[in-house]
Amino acid sequence: MIPGFGGHLVSESLLERQIDPLAGARRHAERALLADCRRQAASLGPAASLRALLDGAAIPLLGVLGFDVVADVEMTSRALHATVGHEQAIAGLTVVSWNEPLDAFWRAAVVSARSRGAEWSFLFNGSHVRLFSTNRLHTRRFLEFALDVALDDPSAAVALLTTLHVEALTAADRADPAPLERMIALAAASGKRRPFADRRSPDGVCGPAQRTRAPTASSRRESRIRANAHDGLPRAVSALCGGTGAGPGVASGVPREL
Numbered sequence: 001m002i003p004g005f006g007g008h009l010v011s012e013s014l015l016e017r018q019i020d021p022l023a024g025a026r027r028h029a030e031r032a033l034l035a036d037c038r039r040q041a042a043s044l045g046p047a048a049s050l051r052a053l054l055d056g057a058a059i060p061l062l063g064v065l066g067f068d069v070v071a072d073v074e075m076t077s078r079a080l081h082a083t084v085g086h087e088q089a090i091a092g093l094t095v096v097s098w099n100e101p102l103d104a105f106w107r108a109a110v111v112s113a114r115s116r117g118a119e120w121s122f123l124f125n126g127s128h129v130r131l132f133s134t135n136r137l138h139t140r141r142f143l144e145f146a147l148d149v150a151l152d153d154p155s156a157a158v159a160l161l162t163t164l165h166v167e168a169l170t171a172a173d174r175a176d177p178a179p180l181e182r183m184i185a186l187a188a189a190s191g192k193r194r195p196f197a198d199r200r201s202p203d204g205v206c207g208p209a210q211r212t213r214a215p216t217a218s219s220r221r222e223s224r225i226r227a228n229a230h231d232g233l234p235r236a237v238s239a240l241c242g243g244t245g246a247g248p249g250v251a252s253g254v255p256r257e258l
Helices: 012-018 028-043 052-065 101-115 154-164 179-193 217-240
Strands: 003-009 069-076 080-087 087-097 119-123 128-133 144-146
Touching: 003 069, 012 154, 012 179, 028 154, 052 069, 052 080, 052 119, 080 101, 080 154, 087 154, 119 154, 128 154, 144 154, 154 179
Parallel strands: 087 119
Antiparallel strands: 003 144, 069 080, 080 087, 119 128, 128 144
16 A cells, blocks of 8 residues: 555556665655655645745655756636646646645646646645646546655655656657556556456456356245246136147137138
């Protein structure tokens, strides 16, 4: 389990498998910088303006994640949009009010990022940071970290750096996908190999057709009704045919052929 982690762009179990066990030691300096960012943002809260959240919390956080350029800041009634980048990599950034629910801002964040030519979009509310892929408009899947919870846990901090750092969102070679894109593709391939995996029952059976269900009182009652109806059919036919037990065409007093 990764404390503070949420979303389904990459599953938690896959992310745990992808994290380098030695990354915690290598990224100790970055983890310390992230902790400093949160301490500096401790004075912010519900009364903070969008610009204060951008300058005092979002920019320092994204700076540790490798995005050292902020440009094209645009203010709207409920959100602040900007472009963050590093060399050739860019991403969209949308900042909303402190602890504001992020689900309502998916469309605004993605539209803003796509208008800026960005393939990734960050959504930030002071306490949580969320990442979308702007190339997957058919789904609203995302990665999210509750910052105070995640940064208190070394493994969660490494998971945040593994998925949200500019290096994870940028391909080393234009012909290759970015590391996070490879992770997403791996998750998608795993889901195709196990088509019923997400809907399996607690007993581990994948397909509903493979599941044997115990008969219920209702199903037993319906079976008895069908059986009684079936048994009564010959008697009804016999009565209709004059009680001879013969078929409809040989009933008493009825010629076989006219």
